[in-house]
Amino acid sequence: MSEQSGQEEQAVGHGSGEGRVRVLLVDDQPVIRSGFAMILSVEETIEVVGEAATGREAVEIAARERPDVIVMDVQMPEMDGIEATREIVRRDLGKVIILTTFDRDDYLFAALEAGASGFLLKNAEAEQLVAAIEAVGRGDALLAPEVTSRVIARMTSGAPAERSDAERPHADLIAQLTERELEVLSLVAAGMSNQEIAGHLFIGEATVKTHVSNLFAKLGARDRVRVVVIAHEAGIVEGPGTD
Template identity: 45%
Template sequence: MTTVLIVDDHPVVRDGLRAVLSAEPDIEVVGECGRGDEAVAAAAALRPDVVLMDLRLPGLDGVDATARITAAGTAAVLVLTTYDSDGDILRAVEAGATGYLLKDASRQELARAVSAAARGETVLAPPVAAKLVGRLRGGRLLTPRETEVLTRIAKGLSNSDIGRALFIGEATVKSHVLRIFDKLGVRDRTAAVTTAIARGILPPPEDAGPDH
């Protein structure tokens, strides 16, 4: 029997998920809650096999709750959300989510995903899998040098300043910047930094360490 904790801030959604999962003979819903902090506490207390986690939650959001639950090893976390942006997907996966489903999944897909997550298998909705593959295919990830350049862009340095800091020419810096824009799908420096933070490539400003 696979035990499940449902986490969603909409009571109607929780009721629907409970009805769907409870209809499965090998799945038991052992609890539900509507906040991220409640999810962390409930997962520790109930020790379910799977936490079915929404991302948009009051207080502690779904990603942070996922990170705490997986770090404690109390349950596998299967994200179930309406959001499929690159930033949301990457943050959830990096937080330790075993799977990522969208709320348009069928009853059968949801039940199979819950069982698979309980077995430790990775479960990704097709659009989510396509986004992740697209991010990894064809060298779309930033190189170490591009990350160095982007880190200094985030600090507000100009191309000439970056060139001096990294001992490379300004034209080379400009080439790196253009490749960064292309890989991140942005057109300016501000968008590059914002996107990189959302995707976890750069830390949030308050977490950024000093430049050595």
């Protein structure tokens, strides 16, 4: 089930039956694909189920293999990574991590608007790539704190600083939340994963997943990034620097 439905995945590796995150690697450079495949091949929690050299090929293989996570380059022939991400998300073929050489805001915001669940640079450490795949496979979004801050700054720019509770954006949506859901919302907005929230609140991770799914539904949010933006716009967390 995709983030668009407002529900988080309860398990990963639905195609393999072994609990591993099934990954499709997409890059027009064979050497880069081979390098990523080699890095991931030693991970017991991850299984590479395919490789693609173009965005169009990525969509076709995703439709056939149904991977959990697609690691997607941006600049490719035939169909670029942004358009391929948009098509994959529209058809609910898997969750996408954009992995690019270029730290450009236009790529970042286009990727998020297309429905990507993560954004990493190719100079990230191998451990960061593995952690990102595992996080997105669990249903989390993966953005570096500085990237999250840029998203929030862009989407909340121009909002009046001083507003009463009733005048704040999304006041009607926030009013639907329980006290515990408000707690979880503030922690999600602070950049915590489900596991970290569970430890902070001394509750089970399954319970956190339920609360986060309820937040998606009540706030009409597609993913955690949008939840973070709503929290900042509503004044639940003050200022983009809190990440």
